[in-house]
Amino acid sequence: MIDTRKLANIALIGFMGTGKSSVGRLVADTLHFTFLDTDDVIEARAGKPITEIFAQQGEPAFRQLECGLVGELTRRDRTVIATGGGLPVNPANLASLKTHALVVCLWASPEKIFERVRHQAHRPLLNNPDPMAKIRALLATREPFYHQADVLVNTEMRSIKEVAHQVIHQFRLAQSVHR
Numbered sequence: 609m610i611d612t613r614k615l616a617n618i619a620l621i622g623f624m625g626t627g628k629s630s631v632g633r634l635v636a637d638t639l640h641f642t643f644l645d646t647d648d649v650i651e652a653r654a655g656k657p658i659t660e661i662f663a664q665q666g667e668p669a670f671r672q673l674e675c676g677l678v679g680e681l682t683r684r685d686r687t688v689i690a691t692g693g694g695l696p697v698n699p700a701n702l703a704s705l706k707t708h709a710l711v712v713c714l715w716a717s718p719e720k721i722f723e724r725v726r727h728q729a730h731r732p733l734l735n736n737p738d739p740m741a742k743i744r745a746l747l748a749t750r751e752p753f754y755h756q757a758d759v760l761v762n763t764e765m766r767s768i769k770e771v772a773h774q775v776i777h778q779f780r781l782a783q784s785v786h787r
């Protein structure tokens with residue numbers, strides 16, 4: 609139902625490590641759009657990293673902050689929004705994004721995700737004795753939500769630049785249908 613929607617923005621959804629922030633920055637630079645990362649906004653407002661928000665206030669509090677921020681995004685224009693990996697699990701968040709943005713899901717296999725995130729420590733959900741099992745389990749539960757994106761882009765065999773080009777191509781296509 610893209611043709612009845614306003615496509616002022618691009619929202620990137622997808623699992624941790626699929627490249628939403630890197631791709632989003634490049635897409636925004638290329639299109640001369642503003643770049644916004646929901647995790648960065650939440651951290652800046654809270655004055656602490658997400659790991660601390662999770663540890664001190666719990667995941668439900670983080671999800672509330674995320675949901676509140678999604679509500680504010682309806683006022684944005686010409687913005688590339690990189691979202692936290694769990695954000696589209698709340699159907700209200702996905703529905704809200706779809707009112708103003710083309711929603712693009714970046715996809716990768718659990719093995720590829722593990723390879724990309726294994727040396728990073730800033731994701732509380734992966735601070736787990738068996739991160740690979742955690743990735744598989746989380747990805748399996750989230751897959752139905754990710755698949756509700758307007759467009760699915762496989763990042764597996766592609767560079768950040770190639771994925772960014774795909775996203776821009778899909779955005780232009782959707783805009784031409786929409787006009």
Ligand code: S3P
Pocket residue numbers: 622623624625628647658691692693694695730731732733
């Ligand atoms: C999360 C993903 C993270 C961040 C938080 C929770 C998730 O964002 O929002 O740690 O639930 O998948 P990235 O997908 O940008 O790593």
